[in-house]
Amino acid sequence: MGRPKQFDPDAAVEQAMQVFWRKGYAATTPQDLVDALGIGKGSLYNAFGSKHALFERALVRYRDGQAQALIDLLEQSGSVKDRLRDALRLLVELDLGDPDRRGCLAVNTAAERAMTDEAATELVRRMFDRTEGAFRALIEEGQRAGEVASGRDARAIGSQLLATAVGLRLLARVAEGPDRLSRVIDATIDSL
């Protein structure tokens, strides 16, 4: 019943996510979104209700795509240290390879929207929780395999790795080259 949408909502959310990622929430205007999505303002508000609602959908999409990708990487096979190093290296490579240097949308959102946007903050918190959990699981696996000293607190190391990854992606936003970021990875692996 009724006329079907002329555009793919998923593709539209994807485009919106790209814009929010590049410009941040406050600096993104409805006009930016209309331009990027290639639909009229009326369609945009009819389909998504508000700028903020669209932002939330963009965050969810980010979580299910980008944020999940890191976790998947960590759950592959191979030596624990190798997997961790590879994952962090890929992160740095992607960040520095991005001409817009957008870093991580979750990190940027935490910085910009914490305390004023409960929905966004909660989504970001959950993403951080999951990432920390994946790091912790990896460390526990490393301990079982004898790659990581069993005496250390796997949960604490998981938190530490989360902080490092978050710091890495924030630093990537202003980094002039790969050197500092590479050093972070080296020292991180070396400290396990």
Next chain:
Amino acid sequence: MGRPKQFDPDAAVEQAMQVFWRKGYAATTPQDLVDALGIGKGSLYNAFGSKHALFERALVRYRDGQAQALIDLLEQSGSVKDRLRDALRLLVELDLGDPDRRGCLAVNTAAERAMTDEAATELVRRMFDRTEGAFRALIEEGQRAGEVASGRDARAIGSQLLATAVGLRLLARVAEGPDRLSRVIDATIDSL
């Protein structure tokens, strides 16, 4: 000659810094600044020229005050690990004690303004450089004192500590309690 200013420019920049810190750059309006500074709009623009110019002055003030404070802390006396732990703990304590949970202005600015604000980005870069240098110097001191393994690359550990501190302050913006942040500190000290 001429009518003297009715307000203290330093105090005004301090107030502006507090507002930018709490709300971010884009979300801070001239009206917010006028309210916080207690002066008229005309005076504001007469004294500082533009919102952006005032933001730069606020960042410089942050660098000379807040950012320098951490570096000073690291240069005190005592065991290297104790100093590092104390400094990180103080950071977490301040962040969680702040009712607005503003985190670090340099970190927030990197997230919000990188790639669109060269002056701000450059200021933030320099702050990160200095902090990294202070961490590195601390590690080198620890190596001379036999507190830190001499075989490890002090520069890399310095970078790693910078990433950790940055991540810590970003996480503080969305943290629900001190647990995760405390674990980060424990694992960090434990890894030296």
Next chain:
DNA sequence: CAAATTTTGTACCCACAGTTCAAGAATTGA
């Protein structure tokens, strides 16, 4: 084909961001 729904894009709206300006007030020097 008719009826019912939904989409679309344009036009429109109000508030406010960011800035400028004119008029007046305080100061110093002559």
Next chain:
DNA sequence: TCAATTCTTGAACTGTGGGTACAAAATTTG
């Protein structure tokens, strides 16, 4: 005291942010 100078205040201005209203058009169901 006048002139020159620098500051203050608040009104005014321009552009845009974020969103709504609407009429026309497009599809689906029956």
